[in-house]
Amino acid sequence: MAVTMNDVARVAGVSLKTVSNVINNYEFIRPTTKQRVLDAIDELGYETNLTARSLRSGKTSMLGLVLADLSIPYYAELASDIMKAAWARGYRVLVEQSGNEPYHEKAALQGQFRTLTDGLLFIPLALDAEQIIDAAGKKPLVLLGEFVQDPRLDMVLIQNHRAAAAVTTHLLAGGRRRIAVLGAHDGDTTGSNGLRLEGYRAALADAGVAYDPALVVGCDWRRDGGADATARLLDSGVEFDAVFGLNDALALGALHELLVRGKKVPEEIAVAGFDDIDEARFASPSLTTVAPGRAEIAERAVELLINRIESMDASPQVQQPEAAFEVRVRQSAP
Amino acid sequence: MAVTMNDVARVAGVSLKTVSNVINNYEFIRPTTKQRVLDAIDELGYETNLTARSLRSGKTSMLGLVLADLSIPYYAELASDIMKAAWARGYRVLVEQSGNEPYHEKAALQGQFRTLTDGLLFIPLALDAEQIIDAAGKKPLVLLGEFVQDPRLDMVLIQNHRAAAAVTTHLLAGGRRRIAVLGAHDGDTTGSNGLRLEGYRAALADAGVAYDPALVVGCDWRRDGGADATARLLDSGVEFDAVFGLNDALALGALHELLVRGKKVPEEIAVAGFDDIDEARFASPSLTTVAPGRAEIAERAVELLINRIESMDASPQVQQPEAAFEVRVRQSAP
DNA sequence: CTGTTGGCATACATCGTTGCAGATCAGGCC
DNA sequence: GGCCTGATCTGCAACGATGTATGCCAACAG
Known part of the structure; x- marks a missing residue:
């Protein structure tokens, strides 16, 4: 039912792979061919099927974010910052609410959910470092907020x-x-x-x-x-x-x-x-x-995670940058 | 690198398809076979690749949610309720922040983002009904919060x-x-x-x-x-x-x-x-x-959207249930 | 005229699942 | 014994994209 590359190829009079090449900005395509393909895409209203692309390429371009509950303002604001930071780098964020329950946290760390993401940002509340290390798979993982702190894990530290x-x-x-x-x-x-x-x-x-x-x-x-x-x-x-x-x-x-x-x-x-x-x-x-430097935490965490994702092998050294904090003096305690 | 059904099948000594059948709770499988498969899954730590499943089945089991910004408490709380309602029905929620900008809202309605979801929950702020109808694809769409109201669109109404x-x-x-x-x-x-x-x-x-x-x-x-x-x-x-x-x-x-x-x-x-x-x-x-009945709104919207998704053909009648409201009298205006 | 180079396009296999259409086999029945 | 039924399992072909290997052609060198 949906328009596929094949349809576009047929309309443009080229091979399926050429359409793929146009979409992925392959260098050596005759401008006329490229235009024909683009016209066909436009005409048919084609949209790349990200699911198929993910399957083939092994990347989903999604980051997981596990936190207790979005109704808690601090997490909501942090999530908002994280989503913006991820967006700016071409990633989307899939949020999972743990409700602060160990069972849910563990499920989020292991579960099928992980197969949908390239890496995970995790604000642990119920699990300790040992449990996290046990439960976590081999995909990149960055911890936030450090209820947990452990030299074996990547994390962004609040001071x-x-x-x-x-x-x-x-x-x-x-x-x-x-x-x-x-x-x-x-x-x-x-x-x-x-x-x-x-x-x-x-x-x-x-x-x-x-x-x-x-x-x-x-x-x-x-x-x-x-x-x-x-x-x-x-x-x-x-x-x-x-x-x-x-x-x-x-x-x-x-x-x-x-x-x-x-x-x-x-x-x-x-x-x-x-x-x-x-x-x-x-x-x-x-x-x-x-x-505590929320925007900086979000930024650093996303950056760190994406670096891990995009160069899995490199730099096995654990990273734990610290965000700068600032006291905000207001009326309740001048 | 990852464990696939094929690996499980080999270890369990059955065909790949039987593994699939076990996972999908196909009725006619001998208990002993089933156990052997489950053991193999356990042993290998197999996890279903949801991307592949989505590609094959055409469903992602994800709902899109477009709102202005999670840092706004009302949206954050609504998002939290929506995620819980969706979760209970086996769906995940992919949040997209529009920042209240028409450009982003339109992108969210059309963009590739939609190929990752089975349907969309949308809190429109910048676009009007006409623009929404123009921009929206053919996938199910349910509006929330009715800055927009239009007889051609499914939505859950606040009174x-x-x-x-x-x-x-x-x-x-x-x-x-x-x-x-x-x-x-x-x-x-x-x-x-x-x-x-x-x-x-x-x-x-x-x-x-x-x-x-x-x-x-x-x-x-x-x-x-x-x-x-x-x-x-x-x-x-x-x-x-x-x-x-x-x-x-x-x-x-x-x-x-x-x-x-x-x-x-x-x-x-x-x-x-x-x-x-x-x-x-x-x-x-x-x-x-x-x-305004936030939990009810979330519940109804998710329910309506999932009904649309799971029976695309049926009931072309637009639905617009209303949530019950309640005045909460507190100190600021006793 | 042949051989080489580089731009451009294509065919085919493949990612990990599931739908469909059998294949196999035991038991029941005439 | 032959046939039917239903339980149980299997093989093949997709889903829609991309990587790899390669083909083709023009241009150019020798």
Whole structure:
């Protein structure tokens, strides 16, 4: 039913392969022939069947992207950047939502899904490095966001530790001494939660402020997690003059809860987050946070992955570039 | 290099076609044979090459989704729902960002991209019905969100008019009489902007409140558009006691600007939006808005599209189901 | 006139599957 | 025994493109 190269060839009066050559910009084609083919393509409305091309060439020109859920703003914004970066290089992106479940993450790493892509960008949340290495096939894989960090894997690093320290230092500079942390448990040292918590502790130590585990509250990295944790903190009677949400969703949830409880932000309690999602600028008060270099992360990750794809053999050396971060000071913690 | 059915067949000691039959759950296979094949698949780590299957079968089991940008929360949340609905039916979703540009929208409708999908979900922003019909190929197409509405096209309808009227009525019931509208120009009657504006006017008329064009401010449907428009409104000296953002981003932008300017919300000025994005619940004050039935829209659209795909010939009748809406009353306009 | 070169076009095999049309074989029935 | 039925398995030809090898012809050198 669809128009094929064969049809075009017949109309143009050339062989099928010549049509293929025209489409692929083969050098040695007489201009007149080329024009005849192009006219035929136009006339018939021919479009190359990418499926067939993929089968023959072994490349799909698609990248897989595995993340928890697009309804989470940080991932959505990152996905948007990634798609633009990939597009600019002639690749499309096939998104797979893992829902943060190990089962789905593993399925995405192994599953048939992989046969549709030339390589995979993966934001691991539930699996650890060992499991990822076990599950991953031989196709190129680049990790993002480093809940996981491992010398055997390509990844683009967020400077969790230093960025978190920078935010904490900013809060300390504002005179805050009792800074609550939302989204980690006392003792976490790995993953984004652990690294950010460590950054926080390092900043405290630098400033000579004591670390109080009572100020550290674990919860889901979502708005309602942040709100709940803040409520618990307030109810517990622990004193604090600032809240550091380990991501913006947590901070925004905290902000909401504080305002509901009649606390003045930032006068009584300052609030800071991590990620600089769009929403942070428009919260009331606007949210102080740290931008982890999202666009740069997307760009680097896509670039790294495509390099791996297009030169499979070369450079077996693992790469782990770091993105630059920047503290964005706004009203919630001036 | 990759393991193929042929390899599996050799190991299992059966024909290639039998392997295929096992994979496709062909009925008449001796259990022992089936087991032998499954064992071989396991042993070799065979995975079906979906590209080859697509070529042979003519189906890709992928749906295209064209929207402006995933960094816009409403689209991201809708995309997430659509992907889940599609997944549940054995389809994947290939997202294409149009950036709200006619050129990109047209490319997405026609381009080679379509050869990778069995059908398309399309949220048109820049093209009108005529252009869409011209550009679209013969593959199934379902429109969402109806900036465009046309009897020749399948689509899932948002009840723009009635939902906007309901929100307006809610504001009126709260005693507001000077309700500013952000995101439409006086006189708009088509598209989401026009339909929502008409709903607003209808509600005013019902309540016997005069319509004042000075209260209607056009702008980009984004947070900063809403903030700017609100600033202009305040500066212009026009009196108003409520703001109705034609989507939540506008309303949140307005909310932000009002608070920055020291206005009390909702005491002095009430704010309401449209979409019920996640963020609305966690704004401070939380945002009154109308939920257009996002999950239902996603579900219906995917269902409709897949029905079209799987029975191309049947039911040439255009379908345009309507999703149920619901006003969500929160603090910004109690 | 023959041999070589280079531009241009073609034929054929092939990528990994699935649809179609048998082939084979055991069991049941007359 | 011959024939039919239905379960089980197989071979061949596609799907629509591209890589490789090669053919053909004009131009040009010897």
